[in-house]
Amino acid sequence: MKLKKPLFAALLLLSGFAFSAAAEDKPAAKAAEPPPAPMSMGTEYTEKGADTCLQCHVEGGDFPVYEIFKTKHGNRADKRTPFAPGHLQCEACHGPGKKHADNGGGPDGINSQKRTSFLTPQQRNKYCLACHQNGARTGWIASTHDANxxxxxxxxxxxxxxxxxxxxxxxxxxxxxxxxxxxxxxxxPSAHPVRFGTMTCSDCHAPHGANTAALLVKPTVNQTCYTCHAEKRGPFLWEHAPVAEDCTLCHYPHGSVNQWRLKKNPPLLCQQCHSVAGHPSVARTSASLPGGAGGGQAFLLAGSCLNCHSQIHGSNHPSGYKLMR
Amino acid sequence: MKTSNQLLLLGVLSALSSATAAAADGAAAVDTSQWKCESCKFEQGVSGTLDVGAGTVSDKSAEFGQYNGLQKKGGFFIGGASVRSRGADGTYWNLDASNLGLDTRSVDAEGGKQGSYKLRLKYDETPHRIWDGALTPFAGSGGASLTLPAGFAAATTAGMPLAGQLNQVDLATQRKQVGVGGSWIPNTNWEYAFNYRHETRDGNKATAGSFFVNSTQLIEPTDYVTDQVDASASYASKKFQLKFAYYGSKFTNSNHSLTWADPYGTAAFLGTFPGAAAGQLALPPDNQFHQVSATAGYQISDKTRFSGDIAIGRMTQNDSFLPYGTAVPGPGGSLNGRAKTLDAGLKLSSAVTDRLRLNAAYTHNDRDNETPQSLYAVISTDMFPGAPRTNLPYSFKQDKLKLSADYRVSERLRGAVGADFDSHKRTYAEVDTTHENTAWGKVTSSLTDKIDLTLKLAHGERRNSGTFQPIAGITPPENPLLRRFNLANRTRDTVGLRGDFTPMERLSIGLGLDTSEDKYADSTIGLTNAKDYNLNGDVSLVVSERTNLRLFAIHQEIKSKQAGSQTFSVPDWFADNKDTIDTFGLGIKHAAIKDKLDIGADWSASRSRSQIDVSTGVSNPAFPDIRAKLDTLKLYATYRLKESMSLQAGYWIERYSTQDWMLDNVVPSTIPNVLTMGLQAPQYHVNVLSLALRYKF
Structure with a gap:
């Protein structure tokens, strides 16, 4: 695949955007017709807060909002919530609403918190982060999701x-x-049980930002896997180096067409790294299938390499250096 | 990490730290004393739903019921609840229960005073049905000692008296977890939290043991307990957030070994190898992991933010050693295995202008294995002495620096560029260090209000620190031309293209293309090339006020090439792998009778095919394709009998068929020197019918 040229062309183009930032911080005005006034947030709050909003946002209307009162946000007794006494109610999250109300609704003047808003995602998120920048969201800014x-x-x-x-x-x-x-x-065919609802994405991933690759809940891939597979943690007397390094060197974490979520079937999976003289280096062909003319079925069928090297994740047996005990 | 990279990081951090900007958002001050919220309908009292019903499964299948609890033929109870209570003073409790009639049952109860404290109790079961009807001649399956009937042993599986001697055993494990947790918020800045989980995992799974080249598939007992604790203290203010935490995990295995009688241990064999009447496997040892961590975030200015974390951990394992062989005493004592972990991250982000944001992130991950090294006098597969070996405690250290700039050209166009610098050090590896540098760029454009496009390109190059050297202590040595793929020089190119189209408010269409190619140009033996190609599309359509429809299709190809050498020299065989996966789905929801009857259907189909070609220069028939075919149709309906009562019906049809030459027609006597359990590639056709009454209050 010849990707280098388009890649570097794109990078060059983008670099141009970046370097031009300091010099040119405003969009060039169109010469032809005057642009419509850009939408903007209002600066004044409504007269009565939620009571103003709920005059239009009625139950059964086009923009239903009442379920907020069944949520944690809609709890007056918790002094942290938008509806706690003295707080800004709807306008805590949607911004000063007088302009929106005076306009009779519409997208202008308000943070609708929708994708169709005139505000950028970062601008919309700012309202949430005003209260929720703690805990898991501490690293939200510049996290993978934020950057996207x-x-x-x-x-x-x-x-x-x-x-x-x-x-x-x-x-x-x-x-x-x-x-x-x-x-x-x-x-x-081989997958973690997300399809059945017994496991979910956030069991492994921290969507609000983490310093790990793939936003994992623990600092490394293996530490994440050990939360459910602690039996593979060791340290073992005889470790298998890639196992101790990174489970995903051999396994697809989500799902695979191969048994045990492997990236490919053994023996080829193992032969990517093992080619010592003797049986590991021998090509296993279809001649070793049942009824075939070749021998060596033990190296190809059933568990293949794992027929003997069953302790592939490590062994604590003093004679287990070949991961066979 | 190179010194130059560290200097670069410091420079960027310094530059970003100085960037400041005004914080004003332009909002006027407001007096909320008259905001009565009289129209607000704050929830109080008890509300919720209760589900009671029954279902039936048409057939027994471990594969179908692998994780969903529906592995048995026959009826099952449907029970569930979702109840909420809200008090005026912020007190509350929630109770959620699901799948009470299945071994996927879950109960989650939480209560407290919102904003002050909460307590949580949880119970959860997760099955893993692995295989039904594993065939084994051993008695004692599920325990730590497997014995054979007298006179069973033979030199090959064909000579063993299998007829009438094979027991059927279902392979399955069941996790049961009890959790208790809580949190306390003494004031608006601090929160203390605690969570403890006790999980048991009982059952059995497949393993294998061998005597030199004669192997046997075995049933391994699983009787695990894992206890995990999380405790934390968090502080948060507008500008500064801090969290101190402790995580502890303790794993305990009731079985430390599995002993099995040798089915190949004929009198003649045992005459030569008297110690090989039985073998012993070490089972996963008890171990612990303790980790303390701190996370901090600081808003340096309105536009510049710092966050960082550090976690220091220690994993230990000190199970008593087993004997070298069933007939040979072991070294005595235990490993005193211990590894330190240090994981740290720093991130700085600054919106230098309204359009330009600069980001720098650095991570450090270190697993320092301090396990003592010793020479072990090996007995190979309980048969004969092998060359004594010294254990190799592997350590890994990774430093990664990521720099990026994000620039908003206009409301419709954004661009980003970045560079990642990755340094990875390993002990007892053929190369000490690998360095990988990746450059990437991304453009996101809203061409019109109805079309969004994103293109991302990345190019990475990984180079190792020098020549490959054999690892001292590993014999026999690897072919000197082999390059392990995680150490090898590599060039990686990735392309991601995404388009989202909204031709009308009711219709959205998404199309995506992702490709990746890894080239290992310097690898003569081992993995030489890997490609991944993914094409996907989805459609969401609001057909009418009462009907919604969604559709998705995904095509994926995973390809790789590798080379090997049977003569311990230059490559003399080559292998190609190609996995092709197609997945389709269609879902429809329809309000058949408004506010009375809702119906829906979800159909999905998945087809996968693995093509393997091993070329040695000698003509052999191609491997048959490994195939899997999954079809799922779920129909559901909800009929409201009255405001507080509804009837919920479901019908789930699922068909699964596979062809896998690794398993198909491999019965216990197929392989002369592997006594298998005859596990066949799974197939099933199962229907599930369910009917439940939901009471809402």
Missing amino acids: NVACSDCHKIHAERDPVLTKATQPDVCYKCHKKERADFSK
């Missing part, structure tokens, strides 16, 4: 009594909106 312009409301339904992304069975469908390939992964 994901807004909080792209995943969270704030007005729903049960936010689908916080419910085990429904969370994957929210993630699949962007992570298309993973939906297919979990339908592969």
